Amino acid sequence: MTANDDELIASVLAGDLDPDSALWKAAVARNPALAKRWEELRTLREALERTGADERDSLARSKADAGPHDVASVRRAAPVVRAGARAGGRRLAYFAAAAAVALIVGFVAYRQFGGSSPEQDVFLGDQSDAALRATEPTLDVGDAHEFAWTGDAPPGGAFVVKVFELDAAGAPGRCVVESGSCTERTWRPSESELAKIPNEFFWVVESRRDAVTFEDSSAPQRALRSRP
Amino acid sequence: MVPGSDGDVRESSHSSDLDLTRRALAGEPLAVELLCRRLACVPAILRDRHARYGSPLRPEELEEIQQETLVALWAKLPVYEGRASLETWAFRFTVLELLKSLARRDRRRNYLAEPDETLDTTPDREDPEPSLEPERLHAGLERLGPPANDIIRMRHFEERSFEEIADFYGEPLNTIKARYYRGMERLKALLEKHMRGE
Numbered sequence: 001m002t003a004n005d006d007e008l009i010a011s012v013l014a015g016d017l018d019p020d021s022a023l024w025k026a027a028v029a030r031n032p033a034l035a036k037r038w039e040e041l042r043t044l045r046e047a048l049e050r051t052g053a054d055e056r057d058s059l060a061r062s063k064a065d066a067g068p069h070d071v072a073s074v075r076r077a078a079p080v081v082r083a084g085a086r087a088g089g090r091r092l093a094y095f096a097a098a099a100a101v102a103l104i105v106g107f108v109a110y111r112q113f114g115g116s117s118p119e120q121d122v123f124l125g126d127q128s129d130a131a132l133r134a135t136e137p138t139l140d141v142g143d144a145h146e147f148a149w150t151g152d153a154p155p156g157g158a159f160v161v162k163v164f165e166l167d168a169a170g171a172p173g174r175c176v177v178e179s180g181s182c183t184e185r186t187w188r189p190s191e192s193e194l195a196k197i198p199n200e201f202f203w204v205v206e207s208r209r210d211a212v213t214f215e216d217s218s219a220p221q222r223a224l225r226s227r228p
Numbered sequence: 229m230v231p232g233s234d235g236d237v238r239e240s241s242h243s244s245d246l247d248l249t250r251r252a253l254a255g256e257p258l259a260v261e262l263l264c265r266r267l268a269c270v271p272a273i274l275r276d277r278h279a280r281y282g283s284p285l286r287p288e289e290l291e292e293i294q295q296e297t298l299v300a301l302w303a304k305l306p307v308y309e310g311r312a313s314l315e316t317w318a319f320r321f322t323v324l325e326l327l328k329s330l331a332r333r334d335r336r337r338n339y340l341a342e343p344d345e346t347l348d349t350t351p352d353r354e355d356p357e358p359s360l361e362p363e364r365l366h367a368g369l370e371r372l373g374p375p376a377n378d379i380i381r382m383r384h385f386e387e388r389s390f391e392e393i394a395d396f397y398g399e400p401l402n403t404i405k406a407r408y409y410r411g412m413e414r415l416k417a418l419l420e421k422h423m424r425g426e
Contacts, residue, residue: 040416066272
């Protein structure tokens with residue numbers, strides 16, 4: 001195999017030289033080993049093209065098939081969420097212990113006072129899965145004067161609203177405004193904060209355990225200031 | 229920007245995906261949320277490929293592999309360089325993880341049944357004849373390593389022209405073509421025994 005043969009086969013493989021060209025046919029006639037190598041490379045190239053097409057089809061199908069359950073699975077595997085789940089597990093243990101004490105106290109009170117029920121809160125489960133959902137402003141109707149949401153913050157916790165400008169691709173970019181800690185489910189930005197909010201923006205609301213430690217986030221909400 | 233030594237890219241072609249990944253890894257909640265939505269295709273990819281391999285796993289086994297794959301994917305995200313889109317990168321990672329899991333499972337079963345036949349790590353599922361199955365090509369490309377495997381993937385899996393690849397790497401067109409050719413020759417050598425059946 002000469003350096004010239006190498007160049008020729010590289011050119012054919014890259015599509016720069018037609019395999020039906022007289023130059024290539026003469027080279028192959030002169031060197032049968034070249035024909036064998038080309039045949040093997042052509043087979044490999046075709047297999048790669050088949051695999052590429054298969055991969056693109058499979059990915060397109062998978063993107064179309066992915067649903068909210070899959071988002072939840074990815075979220076559960078995220079390191080920050082797994083750390084939170086461990087903390088949630090500890091909280092659950094504390095609540096379970098408190099509930100057990102409450103049940104014992106309740107049972108003793110029932111036996112002692114002839115069935116009168118104690119005024120105790122009963123723990124009904126870990127509330128950390130309560131969905132945090134941004135509601136207002138929504139696309140095309142918001143004036144960005146008030147932000148509202150549903151969902152709960154942990155006991156003693158708070159909410160924080162973050163407003164993002166859109167990047168060049170139309171995805172959330174730089175955070176332009178961040179509220180202070182909110183204990184209600186609404187936030188009214190000040191005039192100076194309002195001035196920083198662009199006409200089109202994304203926003204999320206986060207719940208925090210102790211005003212600092214992240215607990216949960218709403219999905220990003222895209223909104224348009226119709227009355228700037 | 230990614231370091232520009234020989235074989236590395238000068239600039240990421242999916243810089244917004246790379247930026248999103250970095251922000252998520254830094255713990256920015258919005259970025260984490262967006263990334264979760266982008267990577268929601270991973271469980272669906274596992275289901276799709278599993279069906280393609282003839283659904284050899286029980287639902288609980290597939291669920292277990294899904295959890296392992298997602299945890300491994302998050303652990304691997306710091307090395308994502310934005311050379312392909314997040315979903316394309318996740319697709320390759322997921323397919324390899326599924327194949328590794330299937331190979332481990334086969335080894336365990338073969339070990340229990342026939343202790344001497346435990347070494348073939350490439351599963352034969354639909355086509356038992358020697359051939360260039362996608363799984364073998366993926367395994368071969370992994371062994372080939374960068375930048376040749378990236379150039380071949382860009383060319384055939386992402387359908388990019390040599391000019392686009394050269395632009396991406398910031399290298400002369402002929403350099404990219406030469407790397408592609410040498411990569412194909414090496415890949416051919418790596419897959420030689422499987423090519424006899426083609």
